[in-house]
Amino acid sequence: MKPKKQTTPLPTRDQILAFIRESPVPVGKREIAKAFNIKGADRVGLKELLRDLRADGAVARGTRRELMDPGALPEYLVIEVIGPDADGDLLARPVHWNPDDGAAPPEIIVQPTREHAAPGAGDRLLARLRKRGQRRYDAQIVRKVGHGPRRILGVVEMPRGARNAFVRPTDRKLRYEIEVAPRDLNDAVDGDVVWVEPMGGHLARRGRVLEKVGTLRDPRAVSLIAIAANDIPVEFPEAALVQAREAVAAPLGDRVDMRGVPFVTIDGEDARDFDDAVWAEPDSDPANPGGWHLSVAIADVAWYVRPDDALDRAAVRRGNSVYFPDRVVPMLPEELSNGWCSLRPHEDRPTLVAEMWIDAAGHLKRHRFHRALIRSAARLTYTRMQQARDGHPDGELLPLMNDVVAPLYGAYATLLQARQARGTIDLDLPERLVSLDETGRIASIRLRERFDSHRLIEEFMILANVAAAETLERRHQPCMYRVHAPPDAAKVQALREFLATLGIGLPPGLNLQPRDFEGVLRKAAGQPYERLVHETILRSQSQAVYSPENVGHFGLALRRYAHFTSPIRRYADLLVHRALITGLGLGAGGLPPDAGAGFAELGESISQCERRAVAAERAAMDRYMAAYMADRVGAEFGARIAGVTRFGLFVELDDSGANGLIPIKTLGEEYFDHDEPGQALVGRRTGATWRLGDRVRVRLREADVATGGLLFEMLERVEAAASRPGPAARRVRAPGKTAARRPTTRRR
Structure with a gap:
């Protein structure tokens, strides 16, 4: 039988998306059918269209069978x-x-x-x-x-002449203070960072101090605040400490003896553990001309940390190590993280090695994994490797140039060729580096340099991660993938609108590929707004998570990807090691038989631990920056507008990368409309316009170490952002007097 002809034209994808987006509550197929007058057998076509929209990520499920804009909140x-x-x-x-x-x-x-x-x-x-x-x-x-939480982290303040003290929360979301009587201070004094418990219920504005965390007078309190606020475990159970102290050197046993291979570790100058080492040589197989043989050796953490032992229970609770400028909260005790599982030079260390062969185009031809014993030939840094590459090797690197350095860069060049061919999203955003003096105070904050030596290690690690995922699939072993889904429709549309204001087009449709985003980055290269485009594309992407369900890695343009290379600081990598050991029959320390059943829940847990660590590291960096800027209140800085919101402008300073807020009420005595598509605040009376990307001159008004907040005031625009549709940008000098009225905003 011929299928029945569609009697009522189906709405387009854009019409359905607009209907869902404009609905104040989630809607279902019934509401959509009614809105577009689709009846009877015609609903089959609508059902298929909605299924495609869900598969593309253009719509998300709400409760029951409802559909909603992926960027919206549920009903x-x-x-x-x-x-x-x-x-x-x-x-x-x-x-x-x-x-x-x-x-x-x-x-x-x-x-x-x-x-x-x-x-x-x-x-x-x-x-x-x-x-x-x-x-x-x-x-x-x-x-x-x-x-919410019954206790609140805050800083004790004792105003002169006041009978009682006050605790100001370190969380910027909590916009109130808690009054504390002298008898309830628990020996806390002005400037102490404390946990305080509200008395008489959580709504009370009076409380008592439970315990002291540190003091703002100590520069090391910055990381302590971040650790306490994010509930990061610091103390190891005694059983885990005992187990770590009793660890001994792993025997050669059935391991492959690779102590004669000149592996090297390459890390930053401030690295605290060395859990990966690399080596490469041209492939000697005549059938693979121009190919390379690479080896990545990773500390064999699974030998020391067995499923459900004391160390394992401590590690899964932490999920990962957390790094601050003045300390590390490690996933495993120091005896392992800086000892037996750190690939120190000229010392025997047990490893799990990924041996890989690539062709002249950088494609992975074959690979194998085995347990081995290695002896690192040198502990190198990114800076020293780059200097050697540029023709200035130091005394230790000089004898390694031909047999170690040159082959590593040769293999890297081939891998880079493959990366460029598959069209990955290469976001190169600067990272701030905090340097402390011997007292723990901030000596400098600068942007960390990025070299080809960084990218070399990244490419080697990516290749090993892909090989691990492929091996586990072939061996039918549970795999904790590192997955990165494509961006959802709402974020793609917002990005498309933003790029249009710069005159940059993004291909139509929702099924974008990584190379489409890379094309945008190429168009922005060398432009004043280049960094802004990098940051905006980053914000448009989905968040990578750990999951046993493989959806691929969108950003790297890879069909399968699993973290294998850092089991000393990421629990997900330890799971991958154990699965490889079981699947390949490499001895003790593999996965228990029923481990895969808990991978979904475990993936959610370690993903949450990762988010917790990122939040703590960012918060600490904000507070370090506030501490660094505290004695510069009143100073003027060059900056650019890095964010536009209904409540003000976020600016980023040129020299240090510090971020802070300019409240909208300080921009002038008029109402400002928020032009969301144009990323601008537009004065309703004068048309004075502040746009994303404008270069400006600002003055620091406040630096709050407790919360990490910086407040600025606008002085003037130095250079307008690129020409865009909408109201023309006017040269504006901010008035000295601020408006008392709260401005309104308009969403467009």
Whole structure:
């Protein structure tokens, strides 16, 4: 039988997406069919179209069978009350908010109700949300579901002449202080960082000090605040410490003896552990002209940490190591992380080695894994390797140039060729480097240099990670993949609109490939807005996570990818090692028979640990920057506008990369509209415009070490961003007097 002819034309993808996006609540197939008058057998075609939209990531599931914009919040959500804003509106945020790009959560305004007592800061509510704008929601209380944390981290402040002290939260979201009577200070004094417990309920503005974490007078308190605020485990259980202290050298046994291979470790000058070593040589196989034989040796952590022993339980709780300028919170005790599992030069170390052969185009032809004993020939740094590559080797590197350095760079050049051919997204964003003096105070903050030697190690590690994933699939072993899904439709559309303001096009449709984004980066290369484009593309991408379900790695343009190269600092890598040991029959320390059943839950757990570590490291860097800038309050700086929001402008300083806020109320005595597509604030009366990417001159008004916040005031625009559609940018000099009125915004 011939299929029935479609009697009612189906709506286009764009029409359906617009309907879902504009709906204040999630909708389902029934609502879409009704809106477009689709009946009877015609619904089959609609069902297939909606299935394709879900598969492409253009829409997401809400509750039940509802569909929603991937960038939207669901209709029902648990939220936590932050507190009132300047106008008295009660603000809240999602309890669980882990965006891929680190963006701030949408604004949620809790609506008053007669049925429920007025909630206060810290209260958690099940609420029904109704969209009020692109990133703004009204929340109707369904019921109260509890409180947030019962204790709050803050800094003790003792105003002169006041009877009581006050604790100011280190969390910028908590916009209130807690009063503490002298008898409840628990020996805390002005400047101490403490845990405080509100008394008389979480809404109370009085409390008592539970314990002291540190003091802001000690520069090392910066990382302590980040550790405490993010609940990062610091102390190891005694059983784990005992097990680490009793560890001994691993025997050669059945391992391959590779102590004669001149492996080298290449890390930063400030590296604290060395868990990977590399070596390469031209492939001697005449059937592979121009090919290379590479080896990546990784510390055999699985030999020392067995499933469900004391060390393993401590490691899975931590998930990964956390790095701060003044300390490391390691995943495993120092006896392993800096001892038996650190590939120190000229010392025998047990490893798991990935041997790989690539052809002249950089394609992986074959690979094998085995346990081995190696002896690193040298502990090298990225800077020394780059100097050697540039023709200035030091005394240790000079005898290694022909047999070690040259082959490593030769193999790297071939791998780079393959990377460029498959079209990966190469975002090259600078990283800040904090240098401390002997007292722990900040000596300097600068942007870390990036060399080809960094990229060399990255390419070797990526190849080994791919080989590990392929091996586990062939051996039918559980695999903890590192997955990176394509960006969702809402973020792609927002990126497309932003790029259009720069005159850069992004191919139409939702099925974009990494090479499409790389094409955008090439167009932006050398332009004043190059770095801005890199950062915006980064924010548009999904967040990489750990999962036993393989969806590929979009950013690297790889079909399969698993982290294999850092088991001393990432639990996911330890799982991959154990799976390889089991699958290849490499001896003790493999996966238990039923381990795969728990991989989904374990993947979510270690992904959350990773997000926790990233949040702590970022917060510490913000506080270090605030401490560094504290004695420069009142100074003027060159900067660029790095973010535009309804409440103000974020600027980034040229010299240090410090980020801070210019509140909208300080920009002038008029109302500013938020031109979201144009990434600008536009004065309603004068047309004065502040755009993303504008180069400006600013003055530092405040540096808050406790919260890591920097506040600036605008002085003038130095150079306007690239010409864009919309209101023309006017040269603006900020007035000395600030507006008392709260400006309104308009979403477009």
